[in-house]
Amino acid sequence: MSNSTHEAVMTEEVLENLILSKKGLYVDCTFGSGGHSSKILEHLDKEGKLVSMDKDRNATNLLSEEFIKDSRFKIINDSFSKLSSYIDKETAHGVLIDLGISSTQLDDSERGFSFQTDGPLDMRIDNSQGISAEEWVNTASKKDIEDVFWILGEDRFSRKIAKKICETRIKNPIRTTKELSEIVISAVSKKSKKHPATNIFRAIRMKINEELEELYKVLEESSYALCFGGRLAVISFHSIEDRIVKRFIQGKDRRYSSINFNYIGDKFIKPSLEEIKKNPRSRSAILRVAEKVM
Numbered sequence: 001m002s003n004s005t006h007e008a009v010m011t012e013e014v015l016e017n018l019i020l021s022k023k024g025l026y027v028d029c030t031f032g033s034g035g036h037s038s039k040i041l042e043h044l045d046k047e048g049k050l051v052s053m054d055k056d057r058n059a060t061n062l063l064s065e066e067f068i069k070d071s072r073f074k075i076i077n078d079s080f081s082k083l084s085s086y087i088d089k090e091t092a093h094g095v096l097i098d099l100g101i102s103s104t105q106l107d108d109s110e111r112g113f114s115f116q117t118d119g120p121l122d123m124r125i126d127n128s129q130g131i132s133a134e135e136w137v138n139t140a141s142k143k144d145i146e147d148v149f150w151i152l153g154e155d156r157f158s159r160k161i162a163k164k165i166c167e168t169r170i171k172n173p174i175r176t177t178k179e180l181s182e183i184v185i186s187a188v189s190k191k192s193k194k195h196p197a198t199n200i201f202r203a204i205r206m207k208i209n210e211e212l213e214e215l216y217k218v219l220e221e222s223s224y225a226l227c228f229g230g231r232l233a234v235i236s237f238h239s240i241e242d243r244i245v246k247r248f249i250q251g252k253d254r255r256y257s258s259i260n261f262n263y264i265g266d267k268f269i270k271p272s273l274e275e276i277k278k279n280p281r282s283r284s285a286i287l288r289v290a291e292k293v294m
Contacts, residue, residue, distance in 0.1 A: 007035060007103070007278075007279045007281075007282075008032070008033075008035025008036045008039070008098070009098065009235055009271060009275075009279070009281075009282045009285045009287075010235065010269065010271050010275065010282070010285060010287050011035065011036060011039045013269050013271075013287055014036060014039075014096060014233055014235075014287065015039055015040070015043055017231065017233060017264050017265065017269075017287075017289040018040070018094040018096060018231055018233045018289070019040070019043050019044075019094065020093055020094065020229070020230070020231065021048075021093050022043065022044050022045040022047075022048050023044075023045060023047040023048050024044075024048055024049075024092075024093030024094065025048075025049045025050075025051070025087075025091055025092050025093055026040055026044070026048070026049070026050050026051070026092065026093060026094045026095070026096070027050075027051050027052070027053070027083065027087060027092050027094070027095045027096065027222075027225065028040060028050065028051075028052040028053070028096050028098075029052075029053050029080035029083065029095065029096060029097045029098075029218060029222075030053070030054060030080065030096075030097060030098040030099070031052040031053060031054040031059050031060065031075065032054065032056075032059055032098065032102045032104065033059070033102060033104050034052075034063075034064070034066075034067060036096055036098060037050060037052045037067070037073070038066060038067075040096075041066075041070060041072060041073060044072060046072070048072055049072050049073075049074075050072060050073050050074070051074045051075075051076065051086060051087065052073070052074070052075050052076070053075075053076045053077075053078060053079075053080050053083070053086070054075075054076075054077065055077065055078055055079045055080075055125055055126045056105070056125050056126060057077055057126065057128065058104075059104075060075050060076070060077040061077075063075060079126075079214060080097065080214065080218045080221075081213075081214045081217035081218050081221065082221075083095075083218060083221035083222060083225055084221050084224060084225065087225040088225075089224050089225065090224070090225070090226065090227045090228070091225065091227060092222075092225045092226050092227065092230055093226075093227060093229075093230045093231070094226075094230055094231045094232075094233065095222040095225060095226060095230070095231075095232050095233070096233045096234075096235075097215075097218060097219075097222070097232075097233070097234045097235070098235045099211075099215065099234065099235060099236045099237060099241050100235075100236070100237040100238075100241075101113055101205065103281060105125070109177075110122075111123070111127070112132075112133060112134075112176075112177050113201070113205060114177065114201070115177055115178075115180070115181035115184075115195060115197040115198070115201050116195075117177065118176055118177055118178035119176060119177050120132075120134065120175070120176060120177075121133045121134035121137065121174065121175060121176055121177055121179075121180060122134065123201075123204060123205045123208045123209070124208055124209065125209050130208065130209075131208065132208070133180075133204050133205070133208050134173075134174065134175060136204065136207065136208060137165060137169070137174050137180065137204070138169050138173050138174055142162050142163065142166045145161075145162040145165060145166070146158050146159050146162040148203050148204065148207045149161055149162060149199070149200055149203050151203075152202070152203035152206045152207060152212075152240065153199035153200055153202060153203030154199060154239075154240070155199040155200060155203070157187060157188040157196075160187045160188060161183070161184055161187045161188065161200060163187070164183050164184075164186060164187035165180075165183055168183050177201075180197070180200075180201075181195075181197045181201075184196050184197040184200050185197065202238070211241075212240065212241075212244065215241060215244055215245075216244065216253075216255065219232075219234075219244070219245070219248045220254070220255055220256055220257050223257045223259040223261075223292065224257065224259070226292045227292070228292055228293065228294060229291060229292065229293075230291070230292050231264060231289055231290065231291050231292070232249075232261065232289070232290050232291075232292070233287065233288070233289045234287070234288050234289075235285055235286070235287050236285070236286050236288075237284050237285055237286075238284060242268075242286050242288070245288050246267075246268075246288065248261075249261045249263065249288060249290045259292060260292070260293045260294070261290035261291060261292055261293065262290060262291050262293050263288070263289070263290050263291075264289040264290060264291055265289070267288065268286050268287065268288050269286070269287040269288075269289070270285070270286060270287075271283065271285055
C-alpha cells in the first residue's frame with residue numbers, strides 16, 4: 001500500500017453489515033489505498049478469501065507486505081464492470097463498491113483531478129487508455145459540454161461555462177487544471193463557500209471515466225456474483241450515484257438481471273459526526289446495504 005493519507009469511509013458500518021461468514025469469499029471492487037480491504041481481511045479466518053479490484057495501476061502496483069504475504073488476498077488491475085470475468089456466479093458472500101475518487105488521486109497534481117493544485121488536465125483513472133480531460137475539453141462540442149455540466153455536474157451555470165471554454169480554446173488550447181479552474185471562475189459569480197469549479201471537475205471526471213455506465217454494469221455483475229443471502233454494500237458520494245444504487249436495489253432500471261434484494265437495516269447509513277470531524281471528505285457519503293434474496 002502506498003504512503004497515502006486517504007481514509008476509508010465508514011469501515012465499521014461496512015464490516016458490520018457486509019461480513020456474514022468468516023469463511024466466505026468477499027470482493028472489494030475499489031481497492032484504492034486498501035483501507036476497506038485491510039479491515040475485511042482482519043475479520044476473515046484462514047479459510048476466507050478476498051478479491052480486490054482497481055483499474056488504477058498506481059493502486060494495484062504498490063502493495064504493502066500486509067497484502068503481498070496474505071494468501072487469502074488477490075488483487076486484480078481491471079475495471080469493476082468486468083467482475084464476472086473473475087468471480088464465478090453465486091460464489092461471493094459480499095461485494096463492496098466504494099464510488100468516487102480517493103484522496104490519493106485527488107492530491108496527486110499529476111493526475112489532474114483537482115482544481116486546488118495545478119497540473120496536467122488528465123483525470124483518467126486508468127491513464128493508459130481513453131481520452132484525457134484535456135482532449136475532451138478542447139474537442140467536444142459546446143452542446144456536449146453543456147449537457148455534461150448540467151446532467152453530471154448539476155451546475156446551473158453550465159451554459160455560461162461551456163460558452164467561456166469554447167471561446168477560450170479558439171485562442172489557445174486549455175492544458176492545465178489551473179487554466180480550466182480560472183475559466184470557470186471567470187464565467188460565474190462566486191457567491192457560495194463552494195468553489196465554482198467543484199461540480200465542473202466532477203462532471204468531467206465522470207464523463208472521461210464513464211462512471212455512471214460503469215456503475216450500472218457493476219451492479220448487474222454483482223447481482224450474479226453474489227450467492228443467495230450474500231450482501232451488496234455501496235458507498236456513494238452524490239445524488240446521481242445514490243439514485244442509481246437506490247433504484248437498482250428497488251428492482252428498477254435493471255438492464256438484464258431480475259434478481260431481488262432486500263435492504264439490511266436502514267435504507268441508508270451516513271457517517272457519524274465523529275467520523276466527519278476526523279475526515280471531512282466523508283460528509284457526503286451514503287452507504288446502502290442489501291441482501292440478495294430468492
